[in-house]
Amino acid sequence: MQSNFSRSSVLPHTPSISASPRYAFIDFLDLGRAETISQEIANLTEDAAQDQETEESREIGYIQGTVVGLRYYSGVVNRGEMVSLVREPQNPYDRNAVVVANVYGSQVGHIRKELAAAVAYIMDNKLARVEGIVPYGETNKFSMPVNLSFLGKEENREAVHNHMRRHGFRLGTDLKGGNAQTSFGRDPLGSSSQISAIPLTAEELKNAFDKLFDDLMEDKTREMEPAEAVCTPLLPHQKQALSWMTSRENSSDLPPFWEQKGGLYFNVLTNFAVKERPEKVLGGILADDMGLGKTLTTIALIVSNFHNGKPLPLEKCGESSEPSTSRKKSASKGKGGEISEEVVESSPLKRSHVDGGSADTVEKDADKDLPRKKAKTKKKTSKKSANTKEVILLDDDDFATALECSSKQVMPPKKNVKKKSGADKGSPAGTRGSGARATLIVCPLSVLSNWLDQFEQHMRADVTLNVYLYYGAERNRSVSFLAGQDVVLTTYNVLSSDFGNKASSPLHKVNWLRVVLDEGHVVRNPSALQSKAVLELQSERRWILSGTPIQNSLKDLYMLLSFLKLKPFDVKEWWSRIIQRPVTMGDRVGLQNLQALVKGITLRRTKTSKVNGRTVVQLPNRSVFVQHVTLSEEEKEEYEQVKTEGRNIIDRYFQEGSVMTNYADVLAILVRLRQYCCHHSLVGKYTGGADPVTPSELRERLINKITLVLNSGSDEECAICLDSLRQPVITYCAHVFCRPCICEVIRSEKEQAKCPLCRAQIKTKELVEYPEEEVETGSVTGEKWRSSSKVDALMNNLLKLRNEDPTVKSLVVSQFTKFLDILEVPLREYGFAFTRLDGTMTQKARVKAIQDLQDSSPGSPTIMLLSLKAGGVGLNLTTASRVFLMDPAWNPAAEDQCVDRCHRLGQSRDVVITKFIVKDSVEENMVKIQKKKQELVAKAFGTKNPPDRKQAKLQEVKQQFEF
């Protein structure tokens, strides 16, 4: 029996206080899961959206209606199938028309006009969302019943009911408070079990969620040897991953939740059936922990599974028809921007072949089995300059056919061609031997060089794998060139900037064999340009590599499923209805489905996972020490001064209720305090103050603010794409975004465009750019040098360490690049050799910095100055075994990630981490708040902050600023 729980007991809803600016400020400091404050803001706005969604998802009424006109449409539904209702105001017969569509988006019919007339108003005015389920009558020829649920805010309940009543419809209401899915029509088959009616508690949910990605390796223990071309022996868990990935790519199984029934394909979750076989999902998520070798495994996959577990045919270096010249060519094509020619040239593997070269290969192979193909290949060769899609498809088809022949899998080539050229962007997958050859790897800039290194390191020297680095101003944009590579490597930024310039995005014109998203969790906001760019890629197989596939919300997974094209979850409505809403409501069946879903497409091992009874990776110990630093009297005095100054300003904002609008200033104050803890000369001039009067004053003020944000060294992120700021601009309301991101927002919202952070009106022409050349560095070193307590503490450690063991290498990590500048002075003074890696460096310089550190000859650098986020993940710094974290980060995960760069596979020494924390300062408070936050966060997932938590936070912040 359904228990009499009220929904609010399951889903604690946000108290209304969140509207007050004072509390909004408290939320600023909900830093438990944010790496930067602007990310925190993004989290907040996300939460706001989620609030709305959860509130709207309350069922406020239901009614049975009729779907009519079935015989005019091809869309079919099944008993109990969910359908979506879409307004069709442009319908020539009735502007109130409401279309009923099935999960695949095919129209089933219309809602009968009388009911449509009533419902249209409710939909148009967003009084409620309307969802439908067809309870029976699925075989009817002319009409069928549909159960409509109205989901909306409680405050709209009456308006909705009244409106419907005026049209002569009486909505039913489920007073028991069961959720929308179970109360009505959800389970017309009567199979609902009592278990599913008892919702999960927030804690159970959180636990289940934490375990969601645990131990996803049962039945995935078969091993596969990589192709010969891979020279690095794979560890057992890597062979398992290779085997699993290969089977995922060659699988002809139906995607998860699909079954074949009679002549139809049936989705057991939505009860949806189609005649056409659902598109295969070739690929998935490799979610191994950092350091387990996702990169190597992926390389092995690329080389070992071209088709059906057969290796990618590669030329032997010696047999190459055009020896050294081609490499030159690749270099000149690949150069430009910050990626140097040398990077490309330095690798013996990277030899981008020219069109003619590949044609030769094909002919050679094709000649053996299928001479008649030769003519065609010839024809194509003569046509190679014509750079049209059609030609490329034919090219690729020849490739494939040739290759298929060698593996005795001849397909009628004619048919293939037809299929291909007829296929628009719809379904390139599934057509075996469609000709796709190239794998596209998209990764953050920070790991680009790692990929290149690893290709070089793991590929046998005598084979040629064509890896093309699609990066830099001079990148080769020829579609046929790109399609002919074995691997194309690029970054999310290049991909989305190409995509943004609608004119042409070559990467979107290639039919890839495989697309790999490295650190795939970075695309998680579906509205960000880079997400759209990623979703539009055409590929047969798709992979996501990520150590943390879900960061803090179930919604992160939506983006991933959407990329994998896992029907029907790639459409938001179905994802929400089938998974997200049920799960957040504590529905057990929903959770089971989610678990099954994840299990079916994910492989994840942690460092503690066992293979054949042994842990996957045995890493040396790692220990963390916190060293408290006491400020000198002089420093203390100055610190208090900075603090009082800041407190007065924040206090004023509180009184004015303008904390939100002065976001940049609040950020600045916090940053200043943290900077002071490191070194006095980090602290810049405060630029806030009296209200600006003239536009030029405002402009100047904004330029100051954006400069401050960007130079604070905290590596601020764009709240829209959550990536590092690219072409940063500041709005009149003083929030900083990437120009492409905010322009996209303005473009899509038109005149109503609002700032995503404060909802102020924004316009494209009111965006202020960051003045490019204004880099005022080095000034620190000029004046008379004065140390700081923290600098002294570090130097003591380093000197002691050098005494004890001069071979030990250290990472010195700070969030403030300027602090790294400062640290260079005493390091030089004491004769330390060091390198440096920060976000402002070119790719080339980064590579050199890492190589220098790896050098073990006497006199080589023993220290790397590292900015916390510059390296990003994936960076391999195992030559270092000591880590000094100079200043605490808001998000402990960022610190962990940084430490993991040296505490990973390949580390031979025990790793010792020292964290410097200034006593009685903002830093100490940060650590305290962090800890509390972690405890609280551990309790609930997917639900919002309970009120007492907010209250607690209020106290903490009051403490922090001593209000």
Add this chain to the structure above:
DNA sequence: ACCGCCGGGTGCC
């Protein structure tokens, strides 16, 4: 639709 509805044909029993 093995219905309802419309509109033309028809008209005692």
Add this chain to the structure above:
DNA sequence: ACCGCCGGGTGCC
């Protein structure tokens, strides 16, 4: 018959 009744044509919005 300015009706009722019959039976054919017809059918989403």
